[in-house]
Amino acid sequence: MNRIALIGSGGAGKSTLAMELGKILGIEVWHLDAILWKPNWVLTPREEQKQIQSQLVSKGSWIIDGNYQSTLDMRLEQADTIIFLDMPRTLCLYRVLKRRLMYHNRSRPDMQKDCKEKIDWQFLKWIWDFPKRRRPQMQHKLADLTMDKQIITLKSPKEVKRFLADIRDRL
Template structure:
């Protein structure tokens, strides 16, 4: 199955942004980081209806990679996607990476965020750590329910380790070859 409209989802710290940049580089598909769209400078959120409208227009284009969770918009993206890549890395690794990312980007914005969204040891950061810790029990359940309801006819790829993600980037994106990795 050829991939033209790809959703990349997973826990905070699972490597979605890094993986999506590599996949965009390999495929030439345009990449959209949902965090960069949703958050405005100073960590001001985009109003939900405006965010949904933007995504509704975006998914109508013929090619894209959209990276990020945002459960309230998963159905919009899932409706138009041909491929879902779900990074299911271990909980402790994800939490560690969230801490490491904050520390390495403290007082400045990451490339997958809007300017003016500096990382730091804040209440928002602590909520993110807690979300990452709870993700396998709570967030993953909601994603699975959405996939059960709306992924018929779509390629769903589950990658459970850094090795599987690297293997997928090396071998799984060859034209018309569905990756059967860790699923």
């Protein structure tokens, strides 16, 4: 595992898992939210997003967390390991609401400095709709990947803990 793409719903735990894996494996972690959102929640233009991610995936090793559908294929093609956090939507919603309370009026560690934590109905709806709308798209993309990729689907916090323990045991 040298090039790891982490995908899944908002609130699934992508950033937390990315940071843990980075510590264990000694691989640099890149949070797409922190890179692609400029201060005050201004999204980087799509062409610039592609350039940034093209530079990231050309590195020898990386952990990148985030979905960003328009550039997902680029990361999936270059990754040797894809981890899909397929968590229950109620857990994802709970975590997003908890995160909002924890980081009220400030930016969380995996975000751009001047992007104070916020929630809107559109984001909550995206999380709620993820299992029916986004999950099938992601599963289809993963099924189409070449056999040389390691694809790991984790469906619960227990599975994530077990996965991390297994990696620690192998090192």
